[in-house]
Amino acid sequence: MTDTVAGSRLAGIDWAKDNHAVCVIDEAGEPVERLVVPHTKTGIGRAVAVLRRHGVAGVGIERPDGPLVAGLLAAGLDVFVIAPSQVKALRRRYGSAGHKDDRFDAYVLADTVRTDRRRLTPLRPDTPATTTLRALIRARADLVVHRVAVTNQLRAHLDTVLPAAAGVFSELTLPISRAFLAAFPTQDAIDALTSDTLASWLSAHHYRARPAAVILDRLRTAPTGVTGPAGTALAGVTRAYLTTLTSLIEQTDTLEDQIAAALATHPDAPIFTSLPRSGTVRAARLLAEIGDARGRFPTPAALAGLAGVTPSTRQSGQTRIVAFRWAADKQLRAAICDFAADSRRTNPWAADLYTQARARGHRHPHAVRILARAWLTVIWKCWTTNTPYQPDRHNALQNLLNHTPTHAP
Template sequence: MPTGGIDWASTDHAVAVVAADGTALERFTVPHTKAGLRGLCRQLRRAGVDEIGIERGDGPVVDALLGTGFTVLVIPPLQVKNLRSRYGSAGNKDDRFDAYVLADTVRTDRHRLRPLTLDTPATLTLRATCRARKDLVAHRVALANQLRAHLAVTFPGAVGLFSEIDSKISLRFLRRFPDQQRADWLSLTRLHAWLRSVGYSGHTSTETLHRRLTDAPRGLSGDGGARAQITVALINALEAISTQIQTLADQIEEQLTLHPDSEIFTSLPRGGQIRAARLLAEIGDARGRFPTPDSLICLAGVAPSTRQSGKMKIVSFRWAADKQLRDAVCDFAGDSRHASPWARHLYDQAIARGHDHPHAVRILARSWLGVIWKCWQTNTPYDPARHRAAQAHQHRAA
């Protein structure tokens, strides 16, 4: 049966169809448009193609092929680069030739390739919920910054009164004392009585809190309560968005519990519920999308981008990446060092080499993704006792 290969590009795609004996039957290009992708599927069907090789496992081309019933096999670009040597020693990059290499590799190495499958509806739902919560958290941060900037002018004493400007105790205080004029009524005794009435259980003494209020510069007053109304409006917005964030968090925990892959990601150190859910949602459950650890690492943008020409070699930050995936992986990796001695060791080594915190976290994330990929592909929860690198570090430390 003929096999197909598609070399993906931004404006058009090179396509090759190869016969069972390796002879090139057809070579053509299609534009990256809705009509072009429909035409692509029709031509492949007419040629009798059922299985198609491609270098990436996402995007409109893949969606069109899977939606039409084709079997899609992902062959990473690095493998394609190495496979070119089968057909000649020049190793030149040519889209039409790469399409032929992809099609012929499907013909010869089909037993080594795993068909691509789409993420399940459960994963797609979890991804949408996680991203919606993340967007609301960003809005909450922006609102908290707006409230802080407003209070810096109207009521400076409230800005640093409690640990967080948008904490429950801080918002309750501001709702009761929204401006400088009403806060002036607070004596040490009255502040103590109010804190007891709301059940304040913080570790900061009443004397310290009162001193913060009295030592701060005075805010604006005498505007008829207009600025206090702004404070209350921002409080209302913060409380409303916090409620919705919690509602989505509850949904995420429920969706994660019901997901078949939940045990893999919740087993990771400091994975938690939200963090594990984000990792699962962004990595997905379509195993064929990432046939190698490097394909996952590169998409996450935690491996540097290397460009070399002659004697010049440039290693730089990888800008072309799935930013949602990178954020989820780096968030996990950055916190994992507090629970995993192996992760802490890798992070400290990177810092000792002169890397800053974000770079060190990306280095750690790259190592973690190799571990996560293995657990994910084998449906095995993470176990430090079976993690050879972690065990080796433990023995060295002992």
């Protein structure tokens, strides 16, 4: 017994770089039309027209994105993503050879939708809540890039014009650093400072990390900057960088407030905020880049592949090459690797996986990708079951904790 409506037709499309094989079947699983269309606007339009003419109720395909999938969704068709690894296993339903053939795979995809539809999740575009969160997250990331660039430009400028101010506080982006530059933008202004004046200024700005005498000593021992009229003129450049930097920081803070508000109302927020050291922005970034369209990733491997944390394997005859996967969603890869790298600081399981990878000779970026791939399996399970991450139910973590010897103090 199948899940299809009597009289309905289904289709499978074997996606390829240049051409797509299409197979339409009836409710009994018999092919009623086959065709191959080129990967062009006209070819995709022809495929959609054929599916509409047959009144196709569902389409099976191996990938969740691209112009072809966008065209199918725009036509109002139900699209079901079936991972290539699943298709490879399903070929044996129809014979023992299991050879790869585009036309045959298109039929396998269509018939799998016919027989297993209840197990498949239809692909849906991300909800407006997710697309909005993604826009906010990416806009913030762009501002952070600009902020870092302007900070570096300001530091390079100060190294020549006002070296004393460049390193008096730990970071140029700190409010106290920016306030100091605004108040004392020239070498002459710094040279005129006294201990009492500086102490009074620091007190007015509620700064107590270091005594005024220590800071004044730093200012006095730093290389001398540009003095006189030239220093006064170059202070205009300092103010320009400072104004730009302050604006970027303020706008980034505004976006972070909007991100926090958008995340708080998102249905999937509990899943991502439950992850170790996820915080607000990092949790929002993971949610935004993974999305909420469950049908995009039928398996953890599908998610890991798009994130580019699995290697690309090419084999020809006896030659097998395993290399870095360049074709990936770089935003998603950056999000999951950022999370994975930091998770090892509080999660023993993550720390152990990372340490093992490093012990095998992998460099830091490679070890982080290995850890990211493992985390995606956990995240995918939480995501598809709408369950927050619970360390006490994470079997690998619990096994590690239970087998880690404890030493008496």
